Amino acid sequence: MIPKVIIHNSISIDGSLSSFEPNMELHYRIAGMFKPDIHLIGSNTITAGIKLYGTGIPPEAPSDFQKPKRGKTLPAWVVVDSKGKLEGLLHACRRFEQVRDVIVLVSRTTPKRYLCYLDERQYEYHSVGKNSVDLRKALELLAKKYQVKTIVTDTGRILGNLLLDQGLVDEISLLVHPIIVGKKSYGMWSDINKNPEITLMKCERLQGQYVWLVYSVKKKEKRPLH
Ligand SMILES: NC(=O)c1ccc[n+]([C@@H]2O[C@H](COP(=O)([O-])OP(=O)(O)OC[C@H]3O[C@@H](n4cnc5c(N)ncnc54)[C@H](OP(=O)(O)O)[C@@H]3O)[C@@H](O)[C@H]2O)c1
Structure with missing residues (x-):
C-alpha cells in the first residue's frame, strides 16, 4: 500500500517556487488541513x-x-x-x-x-x-x-516532479500568490516528462488576494506483469 500523497506548494502567478516571499502562515495552515502523518x-x-x-x-x-x-x-x-x-x-x-x-x-x-x-x-x-x-x-x-496514510510534500521542483512522474501523487495543492517573478522564475513543473490527467477539485479565494487550488491526479493502473 502507498499512502495518499499531496504536493503542496506556494507559487507566483507565473508558476515560480522561489524568488518571492511566500505567506508562510497561510502555507502551513493549509498544509495542516490535510492532516498529514x-x-x-x-x-x-x-x-x-x-x-x-x-x-x-x-x-x-x-x-x-x-x-x-x-x-x-x-x-x-x-x-x-x-x-x-x-x-x-x-x-x-x-x-x-x-x-x-x-x-x-x-x-x-x-x-x-x-x-x-x-x-x-x-x-x-x-x-x-x-x-x-x-x-x-x-x-x-x-x-x-x-x-502513514497521508503525506504532504511541501518540497521543491526536483522531488515534487519525480513523485509526479513516477505516478505517486494523488493531489496537487497550490497557494497562488499575487506576484510575477519573471526572469528569475524557478518553474514548478519544468522537469515533468509525463502529462498526468488532473481535475480541479477546489478553487478558493483567501485573504482577498490569494487563490488556493486543489487538483486530483488520475493515477495510472499498474498492469500486472506476465
Ligand atoms: N514555494 C514553495 O512552496 C517551496 C517549497 C519547498 C521548496 N521551495 C524551493 O525549492 C527549492 C529547493 O528545491 P529543489 O527543487 O532544488 O529540490 P528538492 O525538491 O528539495 O529536491 C531535492 C531532493 O530530490 C532528491 N532526488 C534527486 N534525484 C532523485 C532521484 N533520482 N531519486 C530520488 N530522489 C531524488 C534528492 O535526494 P538526495 O539528497 O538523496 O540526492 C533531494 O532530497 C528552493 O529554492 C526552495 O526555496 C519552494
Missing part, C-alpha cells in the same frame, strides 16, 4: 529553508542528541538525503516544536560517516534504493513501518 521534504529544500529563514546554524546542545519527547499526533518530517548533505544541520529541523521528529531516507551508497552522525543522534533512518532513494519503496516502507 508526515511531511516529505527534499534535502535542497531544507538547506534553502535554513539559508532563507534561519539565523545561522546554532551549535549542537546535548538535547540535540536525543529524540524529542513530543505529542505522537504531530507530523514527522521525512527527509530524502542519500548524499548526507544535511550532516551538521538536522538539529535545526529537529528543534521545531511542531515536528514530532526527523526521519531520514538514505540509500545503499550513503556515506558511512553520515550514518554514524545519524546513529549518534538517535535519528531513525531507512536505506531504500541503490544510489538515490527509491521513492515508491520509500512510500511503501512509511506506510508499513509508521502506518
Whole structure:
C-alpha cells in the first residue's frame, strides 16, 4: 500500500517556487488541513529553508542528541538525503516544536560517516534504493513501518516532479500568490516528462488576494506483469 500523497506548494502567478516571499502562515495552515502523518521534504529544500529563514546554524546542545519527547499526533518530517548533505544541520529541523521528529531516507551508497552522525543522534533512518532513494519503496516502507496514510510534500521542483512522474501523487495543492517573478522564475513543473490527467477539485479565494487550488491526479493502473 502507498499512502495518499499531496504536493503542496506556494507559487507566483507565473508558476515560480522561489524568488518571492511566500505567506508562510497561510502555507502551513493549509498544509495542516490535510492532516498529514508526515511531511516529505527534499534535502535542497531544507538547506534553502535554513539559508532563507534561519539565523545561522546554532551549535549542537546535548538535547540535540536525543529524540524529542513530543505529542505522537504531530507530523514527522521525512527527509530524502542519500548524499548526507544535511550532516551538521538536522538539529535545526529537529528543534521545531511542531515536528514530532526527523526521519531520514538514505540509500545503499550513503556515506558511512553520515550514518554514524545519524546513529549518534538517535535519528531513525531507512536505506531504500541503490544510489538515490527509491521513492515508491520509500512510500511503501512509511506506510508499513509508521502506518502513514497521508503525506504532504511541501518540497521543491526536483522531488515534487519525480513523485509526479513516477505516478505517486494523488493531489496537487497550490497557494497562488499575487506576484510575477519573471526572469528569475524557478518553474514548478519544468522537469515533468509525463502529462498526468488532473481535475480541479477546489478553487478558493483567501485573504482577498490569494487563490488556493486543489487538483486530483488520475493515477495510472499498474498492469500486472506476465
Ligand atoms: N514555494 C514553495 O512552496 C517551496 C517549497 C519547498 C521548496 N521551495 C524551493 O525549492 C527549492 C529547493 O528545491 P529543489 O527543487 O532544488 O529540490 P528538492 O525538491 O528539495 O529536491 C531535492 C531532493 O530530490 C532528491 N532526488 C534527486 N534525484 C532523485 C532521484 N533520482 N531519486 C530520488 N530522489 C531524488 C534528492 O535526494 P538526495 O539528497 O538523496 O540526492 C533531494 O532530497 C528552493 O529554492 C526552495 O526555496 C519552494
